[in-house]
Amino acid sequence: MGLGIGLVGLPNVGKSTTFNALTKAQNAESANYPFCTIEPNVGMVSVPDERLTKLGDINSSQKVVPTTIEFVDIAGLVAGASKGEGLGNQFLGHIREVDAIVHVVRCFDDPNVVHVAAVVDPASDIEVIETELMLKDLEAVERRIDRTQKAAKGGDKKIKEELAFYERLLAYLSEGQPVRLFEVTDVESPWLKSLFLLSAKPVLYAANVGEDDLDKGNAYVDQVRAIAKEEGAGVVLVSAELEAQIAELEEDEKGLFLEEMGMDASGLDRLIRAAYDLLGLITFFTSGPKETRAWTIAEGTKGPGAAGQIHTDFERGFIRAETIAYTDFVEKGGESGARDAGVMRSEGKEYVVADGDVILFRFNV
Numbered sequence: 001m002g003l004g005i006g007l008v009g010l011p012n013v014g015k016s017t018t019f020n021a022l023t024k025a026q027n028a029e030s031a032n033y034p035f036c037t038i039e040p041n042v043g044m045v046s047v048p049d050e051r052l053t054k055l056g057d058i059n060s061s062q063k064v065v066p067t068t069i070e071f072v073d074i075a076g077l078v079a080g081a082s083k084g085e086g087l088g089n090q091f092l093g094h095i096r097e098v099d100a101i102v103h104v105v106r107c108f109d110d111p112n113v114v115h116v117a118a119v120v121d122p123a124s125d126i127e128v129i130e131t132e133l134m135l136k137d138l139e140a141v142e143r144r145i146d147r148t149q150k151a152a153k154g155g156d157k158k159i160k161e162e163l164a165f166y167e168r169l170l171a172y173l174s175e176g177q178p179v180r181l182f183e184v185t186d187v188e189s190p191w192l193k194s195l196f197l198l199s200a201k202p203v204l205y206a207a208n209v210g211e212d213d214l215d216k217g218n219a220y221v222d223q224v225r226a227i228a229k230e231e232g233a234g235v236v237l238v239s240a241e242l243e244a245q246i247a248e249l250e251e252d253e254k255g256l257f258l259e260e261m262g263m264d265a266s267g268l269d270r271l272i273r274a275a276y277d278l279l280g281l282i283t284f285f286t287s288g289p290k291e292t293r294a295w296t297i298a299e300g301t302k303g304p305g306a307a308g309q310i311h312t313d314f315e316r317g318f319i320r321a322e323t324i325a326y327t328d329f330v331e332k333g334g335e336s337g338a339r340d341a342g343v344m345r346s347e348g349k350e351y352v353v354a355d356g357d358v359i360l361f362r363f364n365v
Contacts, residue, residue, distance in 0.1 A: 006098035326356035
């Protein structure tokens with residue numbers, strides 16, 4: 001679907017180390033000094049999903065293809081970024097291009113890793129990033145107000161309503177509130193989207209902790225959780241250094257390592273899954289002897305739109321979707337068993353695809 005997640009944070013919080021582990025490509029330089037990353041690194045990351053393997057086993061599929069999500073490692077921001085400090089304008093522009101943000105926050109002590117503010121303070125770190133995003137948004141809204149004020153002189157009622165909306169938004173931002181928490185009506189939503197504001201993007205916090213704090217966290221993590229709770233945001237604990245080690249292991253070694261650590265999934269697997277959910281995405285499957293594949297769609301997508309993810313011809317010529325719920329597919333041992341048991345459904349154009357649906361599309365060429 002071309003959706004991207006941006007990794008943001010202050011310099012030296014573990015963003016590039018996390019990105020390297022995510023992509024397993026080690027193509028994002030990681031070093032112990034600020035502004036190591038200048039141009040954003042981009043990597044496509046497989047979304048972990050045990051259902052995919054199960055479906056492939058049932059059908060003895062020759063290929064099993066996971067769905068993916070794009071992660072972007074954006075250079076560390078500093079106070080004053082909105083005014084150009086630390087190449088801030090360039091970095092903020094990179095954030096504008098992603099769909100959601102994973103805010104990596106340092107939650108560990110290590111005298112050997114330099115902190116840009118010389119002290120570990122997650123609440124302060126988060127505030128710095130949020131402030132810079134909102135300051136940049138204030139500039140954008142002020143420019144829009146100036147332009148709309150000129151247009152409103154003609155007396156058009158609709159334009160005056162739009163101007164009132166921008167003025168209300170400006171007041172909200174001026175109070176230090178991110179736009180993602182700003183309530184809008186259906187009428188106002190297009191006006192908001194047209195601004196492409198940075199603080200409007202949904203946020204997930206990744207608390208980067210030491211290995212010993214992965215289970216329950218620490219006092220730093222408590223700060224992050226308190227802030228996330230106020231916003232209704234999520235928090236995932238990761239240990240970037242540990243994940244970098246795990247990323248070097250073979251798959252069978254990885255499973256044994258996680259078992260020894262008492263972990264059912266790596267922190268990065270949880271992060272990827274949480275980021276996927278943050279975008280409001282779900283997965284449906286196609287499965288047969290040749291291939292079992294996971295496909296990404298937005299929650300609420302109807303049958304023809306889901307078919308279009310496979311090929312545009314499928315959407316144009318959509319007839320129906322032969323659909324089996326994942327649990328039914330597994331319980332009945334595959335398509336044939338599901339059909340015989342009467343749990344295979346024929347769904348039309350108005351059917352809203354559910355997460356986990358296994359679908360065979362019928363269409364006209």
